[in-house]
Amino acid sequence: MCSDIDYHFVGEGVVPAGQTALHYCLHAQGTYDEQRETALCLIKYGASIYQKDSEGNTPLDYYDRNKCSQYEVSTKEEKKDELKKLLIVPGELLARGPEAIKAFTYEVQNGKITMVNSRVMFLGKEGVGKTSCVRSMLAKEFKKEVPSTDGIVATTVFHTVNGDCNKWKEQKDVDV
Incomplete structure (x- = not known):
């Protein structure tokens, strides 16, 4: 999944002190697909949505404030909610590793979570x-x-x- 992603918007500029790549990804202006794929890849390989930066902000705090100017206007709020649901992986699954996270995100995407x-x-x-x-x-x-x-x-x-x-x-x- 991660090998086909265009990382150009994540790689531009310098990540401020205390921020992770996931902070930067969810703060940056990218298309929905770019942000979704990049964020899921980062989480799959250990990034945490609960990690706080030096100012106490989580990556989701940045995403909540993100204007998402490259998203389609008519579906922007729906897409933002959809991505937030995908990114919230329970700690029990994070502890089980990348395969469990991959299975979880697949199930969430397909509406099959129990x-x-x-x-x-x-x-x-x-x-x-x-x-x-x-x-x-x-x-x-x-x-x-x-x-x-x-x-x-x-x-x-x-x-x-x-x-x-x-x-x-x-x-x-x-x-x-």
């Missing part, structure tokens, strides 16, 4: 950190003086495919 739900139960003695572990998963601040949980507490959490898969959110008002 979401799997799991249940996790934390069991243990009082004061061992079950509540702190769940709070950590939800990116909530650690509180040293949290009282022990009395009884059973069910917390439903989720993450979305079109967001950072490392950030879990608590879902309110759900029957367990």
Whole structure:
């Protein structure tokens, strides 16, 4: 896939300090096909959409601000959304390497992604950190003086495919 790509818009100029090639690719003005193929190739070989530059911006932050002046005007927003969905590869797949990423992006492109739900139960003695572990998963601040949980507490959490898969959110008002 990567050998047929025209890299001319990625190679022009100097990438600012702290930016990766993926930052530059999604910030540059290229056609949809150029940006799509180049970005997917970079991700396939290890680039991360979660890597922040020296100013705290991810490649997707740059893409959100990109005017995409070389995209067709009538489909620009649709194409931008489509590319963002393609680029968001769960960390579990990134860890499995290029073949898993390639399979994932193929499935996303063809609308064949299956979401799997799991249940996790934390069991243990009082004061061992079950509540702190769940709070950590939800990116909530650690509180040293949290009282022990009395009884059973069910917390439903989720993450979305079109967001950072490392950030879990608590879902309110759900029957367990």
